Structures are given as structure tokens and as C-alpha cells.
Amino acid sequence: MLPSELSIPFLASTAIFAFTPGPGMLYMAVQTMAHGAxxxxxSSLAFHLASYIHIFAAAFGVTVLLKTAPFLLIVLKIVGGCYLIWMGIRLWKRPKTGALTAQSSKAKPSRQAFRDSLTIEILNPKSALFYFAFLPQFTTSEAAFPIxxxxxxxxxxxxxxxxLTDIVCILFAGLVAMRAAASARLVALGRRIGGTILMSMGAGIVADTR
Incomplete structure (x- = not known):
């Protein structure tokens, strides 16, 4: 569909971004360590689905609103950051329990992880701006299909x-979690570490709006 002078740089750039650890990958690892693979x-599925909203926005120019109305960007950042902080607090306050072995005990945290991840990614203006800035660079009006x-x-x-790279990270984090799952003390420690990471990420996002 695209000439090699565009498709090759696109694939190379995508590979670099995919294999570079970022906040999203760290967040999924925290969810895995806290609640299981x-x-x-x-969480990865939710991020994947939410990203299509940003992709469609990039394709049809809706994200231009974020550039023409900068206050929307600030509002989204603050809301998303506060949501992460709340999630970290919730993880800290979760009752101390042993290893989660029953499937029913895993269902609720897993569903919550999906909803949280979907909300966070939808509220992430950086993802929208990333797709808006990144994808158009590799398009051309000379191609057989419209922009x-x-x-x-x-x-x-x-x-x-x-x-795909997120899944690799999650599987690795799952192996680590399985090693620690036999100890309720390690599980509680992992939740506190994960909660601290989420609160730090949220505080950093809010601070970045100033």
C-alpha cells in the first residue's frame, strides 16, 4: 500500500516504540503482579481496544480539538492522573489475603483491571497526540488509498x-508473580509496591500539567 521509503521507516519506528518500556507496560506489569496474569x-486488551479510539480520532482529525483547545488536554491529564492515584490507594487498602487460587476470586479483580485500563487509556491525551503526530508522517497522497x-x-x-510486546511483558511478570504467590507477605508487599508506582505515575501526570 505504501512505498518502501515510507513503509520501512514506519516498521522500524514501530518496532522501536513497541520494545521500549513505557508507563503502559509498567502499569500492565503492576496489574499482573497484583492480580495475576x-x-x-x-489490561492489555483494554489498552488495545481504547487505542482504536485514538486511531480513529487521528484518521478523522478529531484530535485537532486537543490542539485548538489546550485546556481539554489539561483537564484530561488531571482526571487521568487522579484516577491512577485513586487506583494506587485502592491497591494499598486491599485486604491482606493469601495467594489467589480460586477462579472466582480472580474474576472480580480481572474485570476491574479491564475497566480501569480502558478508562485510563481513553483519558490519556498523550496516546491520542502520539497517533495524531506519528501516523500521518508515513502517509502519502500518491498511494492508492486516501489518507x-x-x-x-x-x-x-x-x-x-x-x-504483542505488552503480552510478553505480562507473561514475564506473571512468572514472577507465581513465584511470590506462595507467600501472603510477598503478595501484600507486591501490592504496596504496585500501589506506590500507580500513585507516583498519577502524581507525575498531574504535576506535569503545571
Whole structure:
């Protein structure tokens, strides 16, 4: 669909972004360590689905609103940051329990992880601006398809690549969690560490709006 002078740089750039650890990957690892691999995988799925909202926005120009109305960017950052802080507090306050072995005990945290991840990614203006700034660079008016179709196709490819590397991270974090699951003390410590990370990430986002 695209000439090699555009497709090769796009694939190379996507690979670099996909294999570079970022806040999203760290967040999924925290969910995995706190609630198990199922929660981590559902978090990845939620991020993947929410990213399509940003991709469609990039394709049809809706994200221009974030540039023409900067206060929207600030509002989204503050809301998203506060949501992360609240999640970290909730993780800290979670009752101390042993290893989660029953499937029913895992279901609720996993569903919550999916909802939280979906909310966070939708409220993340940096993701929207990333797709808006990144994808159009690799389109051309000389291609057989219109620009918006090219952006959608490139967005799908990039999103799938990001999701695959997230899964690798989640599986690794799941192995670590399984090692620690036999000790209720380690589980509680892992939740506190994860909660602290989430609160720090949220505080950093809010502070970045100043």
C-alpha cells in the first residue's frame, strides 16, 4: 500500500516504540503482579481496544480539538492522573489475603483491571497526540488509498505490535508473580509496591500539567 521509503521507516519506528518500556507496560506489569496474569492480559486488551479510539480520532482529525483547545488536554491529564492515584490507594487498602487460587476470586479483580485500563487509556491525551503526530508522517497522497484509510491501516499495525510486546511483558511478570504467590507477605508487599508506582505515575501526570 505504501512505498518502501515510507513503509520501512514506519516498521522500524514501530518496532522501536513497541520494545521500549513505557508507563503502559509498567502499569500492565503492576496489574499482573497484583492480580495475576489474567488481569494483566485483560489490561492489555483494554489498552488495545481504547487505542482504536485514538486511531480513529487521528484518521478523522478529531484530535485537532486537543490542539485548538489546550485546556481539554489539561483537564484530561488531571482526571487521568487522579484516577491512577485513586487506583494506587485502592491497591494499598486491599485486604491482606493469601495467594489467589480460586477462579472466582480472580474474576472480580480481572474485570476491574479491564475497566480501569480502558478508562485510563481513553483519558490519556498523550496516546491520542502520539497517533495524531506519528501516523500521518508515513502517509502519502500518491498511494492508492486516501489518507484516512492509510492512517487506519498503519494504526492497526502499530497497535498490534504494541499489544504483542505488552503480552510478553505480562507473561514475564506473571512468572514472577507465581513465584511470590506462595507467600501472603510477598503478595501484600507486591501490592504496596504496585500501589506506590500507580500513585507516583498519577502524581507525575498531574504535576506535569503545571
Amino acid at each position: 489474567r488481569a494483566g492480559l485483560l 484516512w484509510v492509510q492512517i487506519l491501516a498503519l494504526g492497526v499495525i502499530a497497535n498490534v505490535a504494541f499489544s
